Amino acid sequence: MPETFYNQPSSVKKKLSIADIAEALGISKTSVSFILNGQAEEKRISKKLVDKVTSYVEQVGYKPNLLAKSLRTGKSNTIALMVEDISNPFFASIARLIEDRAYQHGYRITYCSTDNDTAKTKDMIDIFRDRHVDGYIIAPPEGVEEDISSLQKNDLPVVLFDRYLQSIETDVVVIDNKFSTYNATGLLAKNGYKQIAFVTFANEQIQMRDRKQGYLEAVAEKGLKPLVAEVNFSRNDDEITAPIFDFLSAHTELDAVVFGTNHVGACGLKAIQKLGLNIPDDLAVISFDDYDVFQLHSPPITAIAQPIEQIANQVITLLLNKLNGVTDIGSKQEIVVPTRLNVRGSSGAGR
């Protein structure tokens, strides 16, 4: 006869194992396991026993040890999310949406910020691998091609986003960076600006190259003189604002500027504020990425909005498809989602 258990308040819930409940009911662990995993019918367990086990499990509040489960099955139901910086509004928003979708499908998220640091990213990939995460969502820095293809060779699904790596074949969700800046620069030209600069972070990531390229093609097409400033990334905003300030001071001939990211944009606005320049009369402004700061600025800043929801949805869909075997691990789908140029006062409405 099974020992008497009480449905304990959670405060004193003892850790029960599958062996405990098998013993209590005088049956084998195997049966309990089959029943709990919904294989009762398939394994021809009688309805009577199923009921007995399920009601008992319910009563004592048994919860399987997921570590043991993962060890045996090799699945951890965890997805690694590696972004440049979780405190950047763009990545934070993406993270939030991915988190929601992942949880809906029974996956947890474990994240890290890479700082675009190749060595750190490699380390992190290793760490996540050690922890047997089931899939990876990565906004990769340069130089991690080998590590990512190694993941794929070992049957671990990977989806990249925000940027891709040229030598790697995998699913990726990106926006049309080149067209976006081409289009934005074109708007400034159309509005009569002649000296348009492009200010961005100094790095060779593909999405940043494309953004620069779009700008360059637009100015070339309009017969304007290109001028690009590349500032080094820093975790201290002042160290980003200062070089932009210097650049703008040194180039008083400029009448418009396109910022390559939200972060550069925000720091750029600080620099412009310090210089006491009037937007858009002294200097027209358009920034990549759209967020609160740009909407609320006076005048509001024209910005290239990434469709964050779409990106997150596409990313998680691609990954879930791989995890569920719908698509192959080696699948190489490149999904390009469209951006939207939110035109506001800062780009000088047809002056």
Place this chain on the structure above:
Amino acid sequence: MPETFYNQPSSVKKKLSIADIAEALGISKTSVSFILNGQAEEKRISKKLVDKVTSYVEQVGYKPNLLAKSLRTGKSNTIALMVEDISNPFFASIARLIEDRAYQHGYRITYCSTDNDTAKTKDMIDIFRDRHVDGYIIAPPEGVEEDISSLQKNDLPVVLFDRYLQSIETDVVVIDNKFSTYNATGLLAKNGYKQIAFVTFANEQIQMRDRKQGYLEAVAEKGLKPLVAEVNFSRNDDEITAPIFDFLSAHTELDAVVFGTNHVGACGLKAIQKLGLNIPDDLAVISFDDYDVFQLHSPPITAIAQPIEQIANQVITLLLNKLNGVTDIGSKQEIVVPTRLNVRGSSGAGR
């Protein structure tokens, strides 16, 4: 004689177990385990064998299976971080700093957004518990007192931040909410504003109650008429902006407003923009929480800045102390860190 291994490129790294390396070297798993865990000396393993094992392990790139390790030891080296919304700049920044510190100490972070939803939070706590996370950092919604004290009764370290729960005894890091709004409201009064409203989210969390209380005490002290608007939270900003717009339209007598959070503040600014009000001449503004949006706004918005680094450091220090047994699981330290009122144009400099 041990089989020959090559230091394979990571792309084809086979999963080696501790048994594999023991077999290859013709020794026992026990020795390997002791050596790898730095217990060689303590367990009197000869230097010769230690060298043999370490060099071999190095050569073949063996990495222990952390799941198995966790299963056996009961430690997962993972910390759960539960915040209201990871896409909120305040929580995103905290998350970033906590992530850094945690990684430095060998812990990974797994996070979730609670949306201040009690049921969701309870679920998440259960899930994290199933996954055997070692510690919890929580910005708790109301109603999870029992779950948290259950964690503690089961020897799981918990540190709360941003808000605390009255009936729970545990470490907590908070700011002096009441004083902060009292102080901010006082500044507006000092600057001559007579009709100061307080706009906040409708919820009974302790930190929000304190913020309101600080405002109420300040207006009472100055003999002014209190006016509080509470808007319901929504994931759609328009549904926050609209009621604030309505409130401000309905109370044209107001000459100043204090916003209870960064999010309410940002939406409030949108409402003010729509109303075409001039800050600070038509309406002076101070918001809780400081971030880009407020600094870059024209005029820049006076804001109550939380010392994010300090908060993150205190939180992680408290948790690590518990994890390392330096302090008791049941430790109840309440750490109150000071805020700073960043005075800018929006609060009407002594008009």
Place this chain on the structure above:
DNA sequence: ACAGTTTGCTAAATTGATTTAGTAGTTTTA
């Protein structure tokens, strides 16, 4: 020279699940 200690190592149990390969007993088929 013999007990006692130290050294250097290992067999086997343990963690808590899943899963393979069966085993009795009953029912069906030929």
Place this chain on the structure above:
DNA sequence: TAAAACTACTAAATCAATTTAGCAAACTGT
């Protein structure tokens, strides 16, 4: 009525580590 098939279950292996208990051999002291 014996062989075949099915039903309802289970013993034991497995995942990959840690850890307890203990065993020979070498060394030390008297």
